[in-house]
Amino acid sequence: MSEVRDLLKKSGYSDKAIEYYAKKVNVGDIKNPDAYFSYTGPCGDTMEIYLKIESTVIIDAKFRAIGCAGSFVSGSALTEMIKGKTLEEAAEIDEEDILNHLEGIPAPKIHCACLTKRTLQKTIKRYKGQETD
Ligand code: FES
Numbered sequence: 001m002s003e004v005r006d007l008l009k010k011s012g013y014s015d016k017a018i019e020y021y022a023k024k025v026n027v028g029d030i031k032n033p034d035a036y037f038s039y040t041g042p043c044g045d046t047m048e049i050y051l052k053i054e055s056t057v058i059i060d061a062k063f064r065a066i067g068c069a070g071s072f073v074s075g076s077a078l079t080e081m082i083k084g085k086t087l088e089e090a091a092e093i094d095e096e097d098i099l100n101h102l103e104g105i106p107a108p109k110i111h112c113a114c115l116t117k118r119t120l121q122k123t124i125k126r127y128k129g130q131e132t133d
Contacts, residue, residue, distance in 0.1 A: 047071060051123060078102075
């Protein structure tokens with residue numbers, strides 16, 4: 001993993017993002033999730049988000065991705081950020097918030113945070129029975 005860490009560091013990933021990647025934070029699924037959505041972004045990568053919800057509060061969140069390191073660190077960041085938040089608060093998180101939380105990822109990977117944000121927004125819309133377009 002140290003070679004991968006070096007590569008990520010050289011590419012512009014922060015230490016925090018590298019930790020998320022190394023520890024696979026929140027990577028996996030949730031059995032019988034209250035909300036789930038799978039979204040393939042314009043880059044061709046796919047993310048799945050699983051949520052456990054009590055009342056309107058997200059009490060657990062996990063994700064799986066077929067994608068780049070940017071998608072994994074963004075997925076870890078967002079799933080960490082939304083635990084304990086209401087669905088409305090979580091839906092308002094944008095890519096800028098994810099990037100700030102990560103403290104640095106390479107500029108060409110910024111759209112990966114957007115894929116993550118969109119997947120969450122669609123997960124929440126599906127849960128509420130709204131169109132996911
Ligand atoms: Fe597609 Fe990163 S290149 S999510």
